[in-house]
Ligand SMILES: Nc1ncnc2c1ncn2[C@@H]1O[C@H](COP(=O)(O)OP(=O)(O)OP(=O)(O)O)[C@@H](O)[C@H]1O
């Protein structure tokens with residue numbers, strides 16, 4: 047199965063979600079390859095920290111960018127059970143290419159107006175991608191939601207995103223939580239951190255289940 051986490055917009059949680067999902071697949075005994083399709087190399091950095099810390103299960107990370115993503119992924123498919131692609135926003139050729147081979151696409155977004163435009167662009171980009179790859183399941187998910195319920199911005203944002211033709215808004219919403227920042231710094235999934243945040247663990251598990259539901 048090929049899972050792509052993408053958004054043209056930066057800083058929306060692509061690497062955080064891709065690395066957590068890759069580890070969760072591996073924790074269930076799957077043979078996972080994480081593809082760092084972002085020239086910034088954050089997913090590769092994450093895996094380096096994980097290796098240095100000796101955390102298991104180990105994750106193989108391969109860096110592939112640009113138009114080669116689809117053809118390289120096709121070569122890797124027989125060699126593993128799962129491929130998770132962190133598709134960086136700065137590499138639009140890599141992003142488009144990854145959409146050709148994706149079974150599941152997850153687009154994390156933030157609640158601000160500029161961030162909604164990013165999702166709108168993704169929605170448009172998907173018009174062509176779905177013509178080529180019509181079986182791809184496509185989801186958007188709100189990330190870094192303010193955990194203070196009095197702040198209504200996130201509801202405004204989700205109202206707009208609910209209307210999108212090519213992206214289904216996930217029921218799960220990911221809160222702004224220190225555990226996700228720690229996850230990145232320590233090369234661990236949130237469920238592997240010493241200091242357990244049960245809300246973060248439950249959220250990411252809900253995202254995992256919702257994304258894989260019906261595949
Ligand atoms: N739900 C969250 N709560 C708190 N911090 C978060 C959350 N999600 C991501 N972060 C933090 O926000 C920053 C950006 O997240 P991340 O690197 O995953 O985004 P990205 O979309 O991959 O960014 P880029 O476009 O730069 O690749 C990181 O420092 C990460 O630890």
Ligand SMILES: [Mg+2]
Nearest residue numbers: 060061084088
């Ligand atoms: Mg990233």
